[in-house]
Each structure stands twice: as C-alpha cells, then as structure tokens.
Amino acid sequence: MKFVTMCLALVCAFGLTAGASAQQGPLRITIEEGIITPLPFAVPTFQAETAEAGQLAQDLVRVIAADLQGTGVFREIPSSAFIAQYTDFNAPVSFPDWKAINAQALVTGAVAVTGNSVNVKFRVFDVVSGTNIGEGLQFSGTTDGWRRMAHKVADEVYSRITGEGGYFDSRVVYVSETGPKNQRAKRLAIMDYDGANVRYLTDSSAIVLAPRFSPTGDRVLYTSYATGFPRIYVLDIGSVQQRVLESAEGTMSFAPRFSPSGNTVVYSLSQGGNTDIYTMDINSGQSVRLTNTPSIETAPSYSPDGSQIVFESDRSGSPQLYIMSAGGGEAKRISFGEGRYGTPVWSPRGDLVAFTKQNAGRFHIGVMRTDGSEERLLTASFLDEGPTWSPNGRVIMFTRETQGEGGASSLYSVDITGRVLQRVNTPEGGSDPSWSPLQQ
Amino acid sequence: MRSLGIISALMALALPQIARAQELSAAERVAFGRSVAACWNVQQDAAAVTLGFELDRAGRPVMQSVRLLRSGAGTDAAIVAAFSAAKRAVLRCGAKGFDLPVEKYQQWRNIELTFDPERMVLR
Structure with missing residues (x-):
C-alpha cells in the first residue's frame, strides 16, 4: 500500500515539474476584451x-x-x-x-x-x-x-x-424634396457622400422614387410617374440621358436594382393586382419571372456575388424578409422578430442584410446576418426607412421623416454599431438615398 | 532503504512547489492582460494576431522586440492594421512599465500575447 502511495507521489511530482518546466518559455496570454473608442x-x-x-x-x-x-x-x-x-x-x-x-x-x-x-x-x-x-x-x-x-x-x-477600404470618395444619388408634405416636388439629385457638390439630374415635373446606382457608378435606375403609372428608367449620369425600360402594357414596374454585373435589373412588376419579382436583361429587354405567388413580393436586392436575392413578401400574412436563388425558386424566410420588415439591402461585404422594421409604432433601421440571426436595431424614430450601404459595408444611409403636417424628410447615416448617427446636410429635404461604389 | 525512498518522493513533491512560487499567479496574469486590453482599440471584424515581445526589468516593452508571430484569417491590410493596433496597445500601456512582480522577471520577460477580437465583433 505504501508502495502505491509513493508511486503516485512520484507521478504527480513529475507531472507538476513538467508543467513548471513549460513555464520557462514565453508567458502566453490571450486578450479577448478590448475597448472601442475613437x-x-x-x-x-x-x-x-x-x-x-x-x-x-x-x-x-x-x-x-x-x-x-x-x-x-x-x-x-x-x-x-x-x-x-x-x-x-x-x-x-x-x-x-x-x-x-x-x-x-x-x-x-x-x-x-x-x-x-x-x-x-x-x-x-x-x-x-x-x-x-x-x-x-x-x-x-x-x-x-x-x-x-x-x-x-x-x-x-x-x-x-x-485595414479596410474607405468610403469617402463616393457619391450618393437621392430624391431631393421641396414644398409642403401634401404637395412635395421631387427630383433626382447627386452629391458627394458628405452632402457637398449637389447636382440635380431631373426636374420636378414628375414624381421620382428609389434611385439606385449601377455597380460602376455611371448609371442610375429609378422609378418615375411621368406617365401617371410607375415605370423604370435608366439614366446615364454623365450625359443625363434617360430611357424607359419597357414593360408590358397595363403593368406597373418599380423597385429596380442592378445585378452586380450591371447587365440585369431585378424589379417588381404589378399586373392585375398581383406583384411579383422579375429580372430584365438591360440590353435586350428580355424579362424573366422569378416569383409567382398571390402575395406582394417586392424590394429585391442581390447578394454581392449575384447568386441570391433578398426581398420582401407578405406571403406569411405580414411583410417579412426572404432569400431565394437569383434564378428564382423556393424562398427561405429569414426575419422572425416582432413587427413588419421591409426594404432589405444586402451588404457589399456579403455578411449582413440591412432592413427597415416597423414595430410598436416606431420605425427602425436594422441589420441581421443573412441567415436571419443576430438582428440588431440601429435606429428608432417616427419614420426611418430605405437603407443603403457605404461601399465598405460599415455605414448605412437612410431617410428619416419627422412627425406632423410640417414633417420633412432628411438623410441620415449610422454606422453598423449604431453608435455614430449623423444627419447628412443637403440643401433641401432628401429621401431614398443610394450610395455609389468608390469612384475610380 | 524504504525511508530513503520516502525522502526522494518528498523532495520530488517539494520541487514543483519552488517552481510554482516563481510563476505568475492567475490574478497577476489576469491583471496584466487587463492592463494591455485597456489600450487595445479594437476595430470591427479585426483579424486575430499574436505578438511576441520582450519586457525589461521595469516592465517596459522593448520596442525593437515587438513582432508578429501568428495571425488569423484576413487580408494583408487587415492583418497589418490588427498588428499595428496590438502593438500600439502594448507600447502605450507599457510605456511606464507594466505592474509585474520583479522577483518573477524570468517568467514574464518574454511574452506572447494573442489579441482575439471575435467576442467583441458586432456589439
């Protein structure tokens, strides 16, 4: 019995000595908690x-x-x-x-x-x-x-x-707004990301909505009510020339967005009271229907690699976010929190989806992982909507509208931590921002 | 013969006690880690990096000794930025010397610090 005790003691001693011997190397420590200060x-x-x-x-x-x-x-x-x-x-x-x-x-x-x-x-x-x-x-x-x-x-x-790309040498196209709330004149404008060098791209003779930059920053898609019904136009920023993207008679097309290649436009088309998502080859005008449900499918946005589309649908009874293949097919719901979700936009980094959320009488700009996890709300106000990503995927610009008859729309930006919220100075009211890629 | 065996065993038991006395305690390690973390300004999604460096007897980092030993996934630019941020943390908070027990200098003369921001991302 004593023999066993002695053996155990020696084994223990060896183990501890070996451990102490290992300490003669560098002191190894892992730090997982730092500070986030400017x-x-x-x-x-x-x-x-x-x-x-x-x-x-x-x-x-x-x-x-x-x-x-x-x-x-x-x-x-x-x-x-x-x-x-x-x-x-x-x-x-x-x-x-x-x-x-x-x-x-x-x-x-x-x-x-x-x-x-x-x-x-x-x-x-x-x-x-x-x-x-x-x-x-x-x-x-x-x-x-x-x-x-x-x-x-x-x-x-x-x-x-x-160690990340910047976003300062970039531009924003948006809807400039003037006049009272019930009679607001809207025209497309382009500016530096910080609100400088504003230039108007259209006049205010027709209501214009939702401008969206091309991946190369030289063209803009937008929706215009020039004919009394929403139709999609493409505008060349350099020449300010525009043309309509033809759609079938009796239909309304809106919510356009370029594919990452710039050759395809994904958009919503409403026909006979039903709204579905389509793509159109921007050169040939040939269109393909991606969804076919009796619910409203809108606000499509491509993943950066062009393989998937995130969009908004009320097929479950309330507006929620879904992801489907870029070629259409079965969609997977990714939003499950309380409230209504809309206007999803895929981050240029591919890791997050920004969205508008309405819940308990308040609007929020938020982000979630592309599988719907880690939802975080970055803002809260009477009305926040329409997020757009900075080229490096670190900042989101959006529209904030104030309450009441005199309520006005302005552009704001918030970083993805939600800590840095700033108003973007524009000469008049502004809404529907779309952030360009970095300029070449 | 039997008593000699018992003494050997007791000596073997005593040796690690001496070695352990020279080691930094868990509290001392945690305090050191916290003192560096206080200067580590983390960027979103920064790469994990491991730095090696030497401290002088006053606990001050020897600047020329600070080097990148290992890095996690990330672009070259992200790793350089993560290394720079970690190096700044060591040099800034160590400028007046880290509070370490001088009698255990051989235990903390050479340091390997891993800066892993994964738990801080998106908070």
Missing part, C-alpha cells in the same frame, strides 16, 4: 509649397479631418492643443510632442498649386511606435476637384489604420 489623431494644416496653395492646404485638412472624425473610429485633436509646429513636410517628426497630446496617429502633407493643377502629398505616422504607416503618397488633380483629393487622402488614411 483613435485620437492629429492632422496639422498641410505645408503650402506655393503661394496659391495656402487656403487650399487649410480646406483639404478640414475635409480630411471631417471624413475621419465622422466615422466614429477616429477623434481629431484640435490644433489648439498642438505643441509641435508643423511647417516642413520633409523635416523629421517630433514624436514626443505628438505623444504628449495623446495623438496616436499623425497625418502630415504638402500642397502645391500651379495654375489649375494641384498636387497633394502626405504621410501617415503611428505616433506610439514612431514609425510610418505605409509609404508617402501623392495625388494630382485640378483645383475644381480638390474635395475629391481630400476624400482620397482620407480613404487612404482610413485604410492604412483600419
């Missing part, structure tokens, strides 16, 4: 390399800072807190001065203006480690396009620090 950055006014560049250097920096700050991922440190005087793009960076004000990232740059030409160069630094983040980069353009250059710089900074 990263403090500094962007001093760029060096003006020519006399004409002074104002532009300030303007560029204001746009870059606003882009980054607006993501909620970054927090700008005001220039009043700066210790270092930044005057020379090629001078060594005094990291202790930037560390002292708790900057973690630093963007420096220089601008040269010659006649109508602008050259912007910049560098991004990790202040904590005192190193460059990537190589210096420069963009050239014209003075008219200075905002785009600022957005491109901001996209590059965002991408280098987060």
Whole structure:
C-alpha cells in the first residue's frame, strides 16, 4: 500500500515539474476584451509649397479631418492643443510632442498649386511606435476637384489604420424634396457622400422614387410617374440621358436594382393586382419571372456575388424578409422578430442584410446576418426607412421623416454599431438615398 | 532503504512547489492582460494576431522586440492594421512599465500575447 502511495507521489511530482518546466518559455496570454473608442489623431494644416496653395492646404485638412472624425473610429485633436509646429513636410517628426497630446496617429502633407493643377502629398505616422504607416503618397488633380483629393487622402488614411477600404470618395444619388408634405416636388439629385457638390439630374415635373446606382457608378435606375403609372428608367449620369425600360402594357414596374454585373435589373412588376419579382436583361429587354405567388413580393436586392436575392413578401400574412436563388425558386424566410420588415439591402461585404422594421409604432433601421440571426436595431424614430450601404459595408444611409403636417424628410447615416448617427446636410429635404461604389 | 525512498518522493513533491512560487499567479496574469486590453482599440471584424515581445526589468516593452508571430484569417491590410493596433496597445500601456512582480522577471520577460477580437465583433 505504501508502495502505491509513493508511486503516485512520484507521478504527480513529475507531472507538476513538467508543467513548471513549460513555464520557462514565453508567458502566453490571450486578450479577448478590448475597448472601442475613437483613435485620437492629429492632422496639422498641410505645408503650402506655393503661394496659391495656402487656403487650399487649410480646406483639404478640414475635409480630411471631417471624413475621419465622422466615422466614429477616429477623434481629431484640435490644433489648439498642438505643441509641435508643423511647417516642413520633409523635416523629421517630433514624436514626443505628438505623444504628449495623446495623438496616436499623425497625418502630415504638402500642397502645391500651379495654375489649375494641384498636387497633394502626405504621410501617415503611428505616433506610439514612431514609425510610418505605409509609404508617402501623392495625388494630382485640378483645383475644381480638390474635395475629391481630400476624400482620397482620407480613404487612404482610413485604410492604412483600419485595414479596410474607405468610403469617402463616393457619391450618393437621392430624391431631393421641396414644398409642403401634401404637395412635395421631387427630383433626382447627386452629391458627394458628405452632402457637398449637389447636382440635380431631373426636374420636378414628375414624381421620382428609389434611385439606385449601377455597380460602376455611371448609371442610375429609378422609378418615375411621368406617365401617371410607375415605370423604370435608366439614366446615364454623365450625359443625363434617360430611357424607359419597357414593360408590358397595363403593368406597373418599380423597385429596380442592378445585378452586380450591371447587365440585369431585378424589379417588381404589378399586373392585375398581383406583384411579383422579375429580372430584365438591360440590353435586350428580355424579362424573366422569378416569383409567382398571390402575395406582394417586392424590394429585391442581390447578394454581392449575384447568386441570391433578398426581398420582401407578405406571403406569411405580414411583410417579412426572404432569400431565394437569383434564378428564382423556393424562398427561405429569414426575419422572425416582432413587427413588419421591409426594404432589405444586402451588404457589399456579403455578411449582413440591412432592413427597415416597423414595430410598436416606431420605425427602425436594422441589420441581421443573412441567415436571419443576430438582428440588431440601429435606429428608432417616427419614420426611418430605405437603407443603403457605404461601399465598405460599415455605414448605412437612410431617410428619416419627422412627425406632423410640417414633417420633412432628411438623410441620415449610422454606422453598423449604431453608435455614430449623423444627419447628412443637403440643401433641401432628401429621401431614398443610394450610395455609389468608390469612384475610380 | 524504504525511508530513503520516502525522502526522494518528498523532495520530488517539494520541487514543483519552488517552481510554482516563481510563476505568475492567475490574478497577476489576469491583471496584466487587463492592463494591455485597456489600450487595445479594437476595430470591427479585426483579424486575430499574436505578438511576441520582450519586457525589461521595469516592465517596459522593448520596442525593437515587438513582432508578429501568428495571425488569423484576413487580408494583408487587415492583418497589418490588427498588428499595428496590438502593438500600439502594448507600447502605450507599457510605456511606464507594466505592474509585474520583479522577483518573477524570468517568467514574464518574454511574452506572447494573442489579441482575439471575435467576442467583441458586432456589439
């Protein structure tokens, strides 16, 4: 019996020693809980390399800072807190001065203006480690396009620090609204993502709805009531030329959206009181019916790979979200929460579906996984609807309408955490936004 | 002979007690992890990365020693960004030295820290 006890003791001793011996290697720890706070950055006014560049250097920096700050991922440190005087793009960076004000990232740059030409160069630094983040980069353009250059710089900074594509050098097409609620004039407008450079694409002689960008950002689909009934048009943004996509007489077509290839349009067609989903080859005009049910099927949106379509249907008795193959066939319901779901839009990353939800007298913009799991509501108001994704799938823009006779529509954006909700400044009211891909 | 065997066994039992005394306690490990996490600014859907680095006796990271050992799935840009964020966390929170017991320096001189954001995603 004693022999057994001694053996057990030795075995235990060996096991523990081996364990202790393993501790002579590096200390291994896994961290799963961090913080989500905006990263403090500094962007001093760029060096003006020519006399004409002074104002532009300030303007560029204001746009870059606003882009980054607006993501909620970054927090700008005001220039009043700066210790270092930044005057020379090629001078060594005094990291202790930037560390002292708790900057973690630093963007420096220089601008040269010659006649109508602008050259912007910049560098991004990790202040904590005192190193460059990537190589210096420069963009050239014209003075008219200075905002785009600022957005491109901001996209590059965002991408280098987060590892994701940016979304600042993009545009939004939307319905501009003026006049009282019961007699509102609507026309298509296009603007930079931040509300700058608004340009009107149609007049307000006919009601227009639901503009949708093509995958290359050069065309827009929309629904117009020019004939008294809804019909789908395609508009070339460069030439502002438009043409109707023909559909059978006596039918109404609406809710169009491009396929990822840009060659096909998926849309709703109403005939004899029934609404189903169809596709149309945009060149030949040949259409294919995808659903055939007595219920209302609408608001189709392709997955980024073009293989599936998410759409809204009331086949279960109330509007819910469904996914089917891009060729049609059996659909699978993905929304099961309380309330009514509509206007689903597949994320460009492919991982989420954004939607409008109405429940208990309130409207919400929300997201869920494509299998319907992990539903999260990002907003709540009297009326929020019509989400559209930023090119990188991190931000959603939508329409918010205020209550009452004087209620007005405005554009808002929210990031997918729901933490950063912002109004998008437009000269008039706005609704039905559609976000373009990043510009080429 | 029998008593000699018992002494051997007791010595064997005592050795791991000495080794364990030099190890960081669970509380010390958790406190260290938390002190780094306090500076780890997580991006949505960031890649998981494992950093290796050395600490000096004052608990300060030796900057040149910070290196990427392993990474999870992600694009090159996502991994570089995740590595940079993890490195910033180590350097920022360790700038004044992590609070670690100096008598156990050999236990925490070399560190492997895995930053795994999966549980934080979409919250």
